[in-house]
Amino acid sequence: MVSVLESILTQNQTLVDALKDEASYLLERQKHTRYQIIGRPKKVRRILIHEAAFLITVDAKNKLQVWPKYSVYIEDGMIKDVFRASQKKIPDKKIDLFYDASKRGGVVITPGFINGHAHPPMYLLRSSMTLDKGNVVDQVAKMAKLENQMTSDDFFLSAVGDFTEEQKHGITTTLSHYAVFEAVEKAAKLTKQNVINAVSAVSNSHPKNSPAMVERILKKRKNYFSTPAIAIHYLHRATPVQLKQIKQLIKKYNVLLTMHAAETESWVGECVSKYGKRTVEALVDLGLASSNVILSHAVHLTDEEIKLVKKYQIGIVHLPTSNKIHKSGEFRYPLFAHYGAEKQIALGTDSVISKNALDLLSEALQTRIMHQQAHRVLYEDLFKMLTSQAADILQLKNVGRILPGYRADLAFWKLRDRGFVPYNESKPISLVGNMITHGGRNIRDLMINGEFIIANRLHNVINESKLMSELQAAHMRLRERLKE
Numbered sequence: 001m002v003s004v005l006e007s008i009l010t011q012n013q014t015l016v017d018a019l020k021d022e023a024s025y026l027l028e029r030q031k032h033t034r035y036q037i038i039g040r041p042k043k044v045r046r047i048l049i050h051e052a053a054f055l056i057t058v059d060a061k062n063k064l065q066v067w068p069k070y071s072v073y074i075e076d077g078m079i080k081d082v083f084r085a086s087q088k089k090i091p092d093k094k095i096d097l098f099y100d101a102s103k104r105g106g107v108v109i110t111p112g113f114i115n116g117h118a119h120p121p122m123y124l125l126r127s128s129m130t131l132d133k134g135n136v137v138d139q140v141a142k143m144a145k146l147e148n149q150m151t152s153d154d155f156f157l158s159a160v161g162d163f164t165e166e167q168k169h170g171i172t173t174t175l176s177h178y179a180v181f182e183a184v185e186k187a188a189k190l191t192k193q194n195v196i197n198a199v200s201a202v203s204n205s206h207p208k209n210s211p212a213m214v215e216r217i218l219k220k221r222k223n224y225f226s227t228p229a230i231a232i233h234y235l236h237r238a239t240p241v242q243l244k245q246i247k248q249l250i251k252k253y254n255v256l257l258t259m260h261a262a263e264t265e266s267w268v269g270e271c272v273s274k275y276g277k278r279t280v281e282a283l284v285d286l287g288l289a290s291s292n293v294i295l296s297h298a299v300h301l302t303d304e305e306i307k308l309v310k311k312y313q314i315g316i317v318h319l320p321t322s323n324k325i326h327k328s329g330e331f332r333y334p335l336f337a338h339y340g341a342e343k344q345i346a347l348g349t350d351s352v353i354s355k356n357a358l359d360l361l362s363e364a365l366q367t368r369i370m371h372q373q374a375h376r377v378l379y380e381d382l383f384k385m386l387t388s389q390a391a392d393i394l395q396l397k398n399v400g401r402i403l404p405g406y407r408a409d410l411a412f413w414k415l416r417d418r419g420f421v422p423y424n425e426s427k428p429i430s431l432v433g434n435m436i437t438h439g440g441r442n443i444r445d446l447m448i449n450g451e452f453i454i455a456n457r458l459h460n461v462i463n464e465s466k467l468m469s470e471l472q473a474a475h476m477r478l479r480e481r482l483k484e
């Protein structure tokens with residue numbers, strides 16, 4: 001019998017041995033593919049994900065399920081069937097691509113995660129907020145100076161960097177909030193990320209933006225890869241006339257409006273001096289309170305405002321890491337739960353200057369830690385915030401669950417990973433807690449709209465190594481331009 005110790009040792013005991021073995025290791029790895037094309041399909045339309053070790057999803061009754069040994073059958077980007085692998089066999093003639101999720105410890109499948117708040121064109125600014133000394137206000141001012149130097153090529157490259165980092169962390173849908181539209185559209189199309197492209201109708205950095213400009217985009221919405229929506233930086237930055245125009249656009253095109261809301265008490269003060277009321281009360285007065293409105297941060301809300309959030313079914317995006325980094329204050333999660341508005345909360349990454357990595361599992365962990373003294377946010381509720389609940393808030397009809405009729409946006413995670421192991425095999429729900437408490441990790445494969453975007457940990461569209469070189473060069477050019 002092999003002892004525990006023997007079974008975990010490598011065959012090589014030193015680096016020199018390991019290097020000699022490298023070539024055979026690489027050959028061995030090539031044999032590790034889970035992908036098999038069947039026949040000679042002109043297009044890969046029909047995919048069988050065979051026998052995932054576990055499939056984690058919220059079901060049709062809104063209950064979180066962890067199903068062992070399940071298969072998923074996909075046709076033209078949509079999930080057709082979800083079934084226990086032992087109960088059904090799909091004939092080979094109905095399969096173009098076979099993905100074996102059972103072997104070598106198996107794969108865990110979850111819905112692709114949904115990011116409720118991001119600024120993808122700011123990705124080039126990562127290092128601008130990591131200065132060790134100086135205060136945060138100076139840093140933000142410095143960051144804005146760099147941002148002012150950015151070109152549309154920079155915005156595009158940034159968004160590619162942002163979306164691909166999100167994809168590595170299992171995120172397949174992103175609400176982008178920024179002042180430019182085309183660069184985000186182009187990056188979404190290239191990386192195949194599902195993007196709600198909310199463009200500022202009122203912007204300090206882009207004074208030419210206006211409700212009329214946003215309407216020109218909305219009119220052509222069917223021609224775009226991304227889904228256009230409306231953004232405003234803060235309520236108090238917009239005039240009553242502009243807000244009236246925005247209200248008409250929401251009604252005419254049934255689109256989402258997103259804004260930063262009550263991030264700090266001083267922003268609330270600005271809102272009070274302009275509109276005579278605090279954020280949510282002002283939104284109600286202005287006729288803008290509805291389920292088409294998504295508020296990010298929403299830190300400084302009163303009890304009355306939280307009740308209004310519930311009454312008008314306003315969507316909320318909680319950003320605990322960003323709130324900590326910017327010393328914004330503490331989101332009142334316990335009160336949202338008290339007033340029954342906690343099902344209207346999704347999570348977001350914000351930009352790289354407000355968060356460590358563009359990952360939502362670590363944001364779920366932050367949520368758990370931030371509120372645990374006053375209120376325990378259950379792992380199953382955190383998982384819903386990343387998937388089904390976020391889809392409801394962003395009004396995405398068939399996204400965020402692995403069920404027939406849903407879009408095939410799937411994240412594939414290796415089961416034999418420190419993010420899962422060890423877990424209780426008789427209660428596999430413990431996988432969800434493990435996944436969240438471990439924090440961020442990379443996916444093995446990623447499918448968006450029925451297409452593998454990442455396979456065997458490599459992006460199929462973007463050469464990540466070259467992308468890093470381009471981002472680095474663009475960042476330094478930005479710093480050079482600031483000096484001139």
Ligand SMILES: [Zn+2]
Nearest residue numbers: 260296350351
């Ligand atoms: Zn933000």
